[in-house]
Amino acid sequence: MTGKRRIAWPGRPFSGVHFRVDAVYQRTIGELRARGSLLWLVFTPLARDATAAALQQVVAEIDAGAASAEERAELYTALLVMAAIDPWGHTLWKELVTMVEDKEEGLLRRTPIIGEMIIEAEQRGERRGEQRAIAELLGRLFARRIGRQPTAEEERTIVERARAMSPGEVEDALLDLEGEALARWLAEPIRSS
Incomplete structure (x- = not known):
């Protein structure tokens, strides 16, 4: 879905925002990966073909591709938040927590929102x-x-x-x-x- 939201008066030059809503939960992990950015990988828990094995590869890709420890932590946090949504009932959150903790011990407990979710x-x-x-x-x-x-x-x-x-x-x-x-x-x- 695409759209725009105009905030300028009619008859004036356009001022506002153009947007596109992308139903990432309807995509496959391959389609998200093909977009070429680590950012899209955080939506893989929502993909209809999400599995623990596929998410293990995603965690490895984020680990290898993140520019810094801070970026990696932010991507892992977003990944876990998306796993908590779980529209398909994959129930992969626990496995994902374990995978991320294996890569970066203690990271999740240090991340306020995820630490609270774990506790x-x-x-x-x-x-x-x-x-x-x-x-x-x-x-x-x-x-x-x-x-x-x-x-x-x-x-x-x-x-x-x-x-x-x-x-x-x-x-x-x-x-x-x-x-x-x-x-x-x-x-x-x-x-x-």
Whole structure:
């Protein structure tokens, strides 16, 4: 798509901007590479044919072609931001972080926006891991008390109760209540402590 935005009064010489919107997410890595500039390589995570192997080559090209360490850091940062967008569901961000860190250890954590993204992703992973461990432990207790594995809904309720109350209080209920009493307790509205 091309266009222009005029800011001068009608009848006056043109003053404004001409622009072209390029749908880089519709391009292949080969098409982006053929444009002949490292700048276009930062859009490769958006390419419809993006793979971990292809991005490894892109990282190597940026590493070899950047004029300075500063330019390389800026290109890597842009590359990672584009990987976070991920319109095709390639989920290559983690692999890309590893590739860039292999080339330039510590660079990403020193880059404010990417460092924050990495820390946030790690924290989300830790929280998911903790929640999964709590769900598994409490699910095993449920299975021993009821004699079957919890349904997905029961498991969700157990985890919600562990968040609202505390894992210990839920554990106590799972140990103290049996059969129907435990099922009724799970069906009750959650009261936070």
